Amino acid sequence: MPFWCVAVDLAIETIDLTKQYGSLTAVNKLNLRVECGSIHGFLGPNGAGKSTTIKILVGLLKATQGSAKVLGQEVHVDQADARLSIGYMPELPRFPNHLKGAELLDVYGRMYGMNPQERQTQIPRLIDLVGLKGRENDLIGKYSKGMQQRIGIAQALLNNPQLVILDEPSIGLDPVGMVEVRELVKAISKEGMTVFVSSHLLYEVEQICSHVTIINRGQALVSDTLETVSQMISGPTVMQVEVVNLSGATVAAVKALSPVKEATKSGNMLNVSLSTREDVRAEVSQAITKSGGIIVGMTQKGHSLEDVFIQLINKRQEGSAQ
Amino acid sequence: MNKEHPSWLGRFWAVVRYEMLWNIRKKMFLGALLFAFVFATLNLALPGYFGLSENPYFVITFSAGNLTFILFAIVTGMHSISGEYEKGTVVPLLTKPVSRTMVFLGKLFAIFLVILVTYTVLFTYTIIGSIIVYGPQNSLYLAPLSLIGDVISTFIWVSVVLAAGAISKNSLIAILTAFGLFIALVLGGGIIGQLSDNPQALNYIPGTGATGTLNIIGGENITIGNISINTLSAVATGTDSIGNNLIKAVLYPNSEVGFYHQNIFNLTAPARLLYTEPIGLIALRSIGVAVLYTAVFLFVAWFAFKRWQILE
Numbered sequence: 001m002p003f004w005c006v007a008v009d010l011a012i013e014t015i016d017l018t019k020q021y022g023s024l025t026a027v028n029k030l031n032l033r034v035e036c037g038s039i040h041g042f043l044g045p046n047g048a049g050k051s052t053t054i055k056i057l058v059g060l061l062k063a064t065q066g067s068a069k070v071l072g073q074e075v076h077v078d079q080a081d082a083r084l085s086i087g088y089m090p091e092l093p094r095f096p097n098h099l100k101g102a103e104l105l106d107v108y109g110r111m112y113g114m115n116p117q118e119r120q121t122q123i124p125r126l127i128d129l130v131g132l133k134g135r136e137n138d139l140i141g142k143y144s145k146g147m148q149q150r151i152g153i154a155q156a157l158l159n160n161p162q163l164v165i166l167d168e169p170s171i172g173l174d175p176v177g178m179v180e181v182r183e184l185v186k187a188i189s190k191e192g193m194t195v196f197v198s199s200h201l202l203y204e205v206e207q208i209c210s211h212v213t214i215i216n217r218g219q220a221l222v223s224d225t226l227e228t229v230s231q232m233i234s235g236p237t238v239m240q241v242e243v244v245n246l247s248g249a250t251v252a253a254v255k256a257l258s259p260v261k262e263a264t265k266s267g268n269m270l271n272v273s274l275s276t277r278e279d280v281r282a283e284v285s286q287a288i289t290k291s292g293g294i295i296v297g298m299t300q301k302g303h304s305l306e307d308v309f310i311q312l313i314n315k316r317q318e319g320s321a322q
Numbered sequence: 323m324n325k326e327h328p329s330w331l332g333r334f335w336a337v338v339r340y341e342m343l344w345n346i347r348k349k350m351f352l353g354a355l356l357f358a359f360v361f362a363t364l365n366l367a368l369p370g371y372f373g374l375s376e377n378p379y380f381v382i383t384f385s386a387g388n389l390t391f392i393l394f395a396i397v398t399g400m401h402s403i404s405g406e407y408e409k410g411t412v413v414p415l416l417t418k419p420v421s422r423t424m425v426f427l428g429k430l431f432a433i434f435l436v437i438l439v440t441y442t443v444l445f446t447y448t449i450i451g452s453i454i455v456y457g458p459q460n461s462l463y464l465a466p467l468s469l470i471g472d473v474i475s476t477f478i479w480v481s482v483v484l485a486a487g488a489i490s491k492n493s494l495i496a497i498l499t500a501f502g503l504f505i506a507l508v509l510g511g512g513i514i515g516q517l518s519d520n521p522q523a524l525n526y527i528p529g530t531g532a533t534g535t536l537n538i539i540g541g542e543n544i545t546i547g548n549i550s551i552n553t554l555s556a557v558a559t560g561t562d563s564i565g566n567n568l569i570k571a572v573l574y575p576n577s578e579v580g581f582y583h584q585n586i587f588n589l590t591a592p593a594r595l596l597y598t599e600p601i602g603l604i605a606l607r608s609i610g611v612a613v614l615y616t617a618v619f620l621f622v623a624w625f626a627f628k629r630w631q632i633l634e
C-alpha cells in the first residue's frame with residue numbers, strides 16, 4: 001500500500017453528492033468511496049453522470065448539494081494546491097493547437113512546479129509511454145484524435161500524482177490503442193497511484209479494475225470489488241447464431257475460438273457461451289463463414305451494459321420485495 | 323514522490339509562458355504587427371511627401387495611434403479568456419495547480435509583455451526611420467514616455483476585451499463590444515468636441531479627448547491644403563495622447579493649453595477661448611482616467627472569470 005494511504009485510506013469520498021442542471025439531476029445523492037491504491041472503474045452508459053461527477057471532483061464544477069473529499073481534502077472550486085497531487089485527463093481533451101506535444105508537457109510541468117531536471121526525465125519517459133515518440137515536436141493541432149487522447153494521458157501522469165482521474169481514456173482509440181491504455185492503467189497502478197477511470201464499456205472495466213461503481217441516471221447502482229460485482233451479474237454471456245448449412249465442422253471451429261466456452265447446435269441455431277463480455281461477433285462470424293456456414297442472424301446477450309443494469313435493477317426490486 | 327511546495331512565482335511564470343507562446347504564434351498577431359509597421363512607415367513618409375523637409379520633433383510627437391491601440395488590444399486579448407473556453411483548452415488548464423486568479427494575472431502580464439516588446443520594436447523603428455527621413459531628433463531621451471503612454475492607452479482596450487470576453491465566453495462578442503465602443507467613442511467624442519461648449523466632459527472618457535493649443539513657440543507646422551497644424555502645440559487631452567502630453571509636460575512644465583470654440587459653419591469667424599489648463603494637469607488626469615477605466619474593467623473580467631463553471 002502506498003505510503004500516503006496511511007494518512008487517508010480513501011482517495012475519493014463523496015457524500016450525497018448532487019448536481020442539477022436546471023431541473024435535470026445529473027448526479028443524484030452519489031456516495032462514492034474509492035480506496036487508496038485501487039483501480040476503481042466508474043461505469044455507466046452515456047449521460048449517466050460520470051463526467052459531471054469527475055468535474056466536481058477536480059474543481060471545475062460546483063456541486064448543488066452534498067460534499068466531496070479528494071485525498072482527504074474537502075473539494076472546492078478553484079483550489080490550486082489540492083491539484084498538486086491529482087492528475088486528470090478530461091473526456092475528449094483539447095489542448096492549445098499551437099503548442100508542440102513536448103512543449104505542452106513542459107509548460108504544464110512548470111505549472112506543477114517541476115524543476116528542469118524533473119521535466120527532462122519525465123517528459124521523454126511519458127512521451128514514450130503513451131506511444132508518441134517521434135511526434136513530440138509536432139504541433140498538437142496536427143495530431144489525430146487518438147494522439148490528442150494519448151498526450152492527454154501523458155499530461156495526467158506528469159506530476160507523478162497520487163490520484164489519477166481518467167475520463168473515458170480509451171474513447172476514440174483504435175483497438176490496439178485501447179489495449180495499450182489498459183496496460184498503461186495497470187502499470188501506473190503498480191507504481192502506487194490510485195486510478196479512478198470512467199468507462200461505458202463493461203469488459204474494459206472488468207479487465208483492469210479492482211473495484212467498480214456502476215452509475216445510472218446519476219445514482220450508483222452498485223459499488224464494490226470487481227469480484228463481488230461480477231458475481232452479482234449472473235451467468236456467462238451467450239450468443240445465438242442462426243446459420244444455414246450448420247455442420248459439425250462449423251461447431252468445432254467456433255468451439256476452438258479462445259473466448260468460447262461452449263458451442264452447441266440445435267436445429268439451425270448455434271448457441272455459444274462465452275467467457276468474455278467483449279464483443280467477439282466478428283471473430284465468431286469469421287470462423288463460421290470459413291467453415292462453410294452462412295450466417296442469417298446473430299444476437300449476443302449479457303454483453304451490453306443495459307443487460308447488466310436490467311439485472312441489477314431487477315435484483316434490487318427482488319431484494320426490496322422480500 | 324515527495325515534492326517541495328512549488329512557489330507561487332514559478333507557477334505564475336508558467337502561465338505567462340503558456341500565454342506568450344499562444345499570443346505570438348497567432349496569425350492575427352503577425353497581421354497586426356504588419357499593420358503597425360505600415361502605419362509607422364506612412365507616418366514617417368507622408369508628411370515628407372506633403373513638402374516637409376526637416377522635423378526635429380518627429381519622434382516626441384509620434385504615437386502608435388488609437389487604431390493600433392485597439393487592434394493590438396483585440397489581437398492579444400480576444401482569445402486569452404474567452405478563447406480558452408471556446409476551444410475547451412480551459413479544462414486541462416484550470417485543473418493544473420494554478421488558481422484562476424493566477425491564470426488571470428499571468429495572462430494579463432503576458433499580454434503586457436507582448437505589447438511592450440512590440441511597441442518597443444515599433445518605436446525603435448520609428449526613431450531610426452525619423453532620423454533618416456527628418457534628420458537629427460530633439461529630446462530623444464523622452465521617447466520612452468511616449469512608449470509607456472501608448473502601452474497605458476492600449477490597456478484600456480485590453481481590459482474592455484477581457485471583460486467582454488469573460489462575461490460572454492465568446493471571442494466574437496468580445497471583439498465586437500470593444501470595437502463598437504471604440505467607434506462610438508471616436509464618433510461621439512468628435513461630435514461633442516466640435517459642437518459643444520463643454521469639451522471637458524471628453525477628458526473623462528477613453529479616446530481623443532478635447533483638443534486645444536499649447537501656448538508655446540516652436541514645433542513644426544504641417545500644412546495640408548489650407549489647414550495648418552503645429553505638431554508640438556496641438557494638444558489632445560484624451561487617453562490616446564498620454565505619452566505625447568507627458569513629453570510636453572516635461573518639456574514645457576509651466577505652459578498652459580487653451581481650448582477654443584470654432585464655429586465649423588463659419589470658419590472665418592475668430593475662435594472663442596473657452597478655458598485654459600496646465601499641460602501637466604492634462605497629462606496626469608488622462609493617466610488617472612486610463613488607470614481607473616482599466617482597473618474597473620479588469621476587475622469585472624477577473625470577477626466573471628473566477629465565477630465560471632466549466633460545463634462544456
Ligand SMILES: Nc1ncnc2c1ncn2[C@@H]1O[C@H](COP(=O)(O)OP(=O)(O)OP(=O)(O)O)[C@@H](O)[C@H]1O
Pocket residue numbers: 021024025026044045046047048049050051052053091200633634
Ligand atoms: N452543461 C450541461 N447543461 C445541461 N445538462 C448537462 C450539461 N452537461 C451534462 N448535462 C446532462 O447531465 C447528464 C450527465 O452528463 P454527463 O456528461 O455527466 O454524463 P456521462 O456519464 O459522462 O456520459 P458520457 O458517457 O456520454 O460521457 C446528462 O443527462 C447530460 O445531458
Ligand SMILES: [Mg+2]
Pocket residue numbers: 050051052091167168
Ligand atoms: Mg462523460
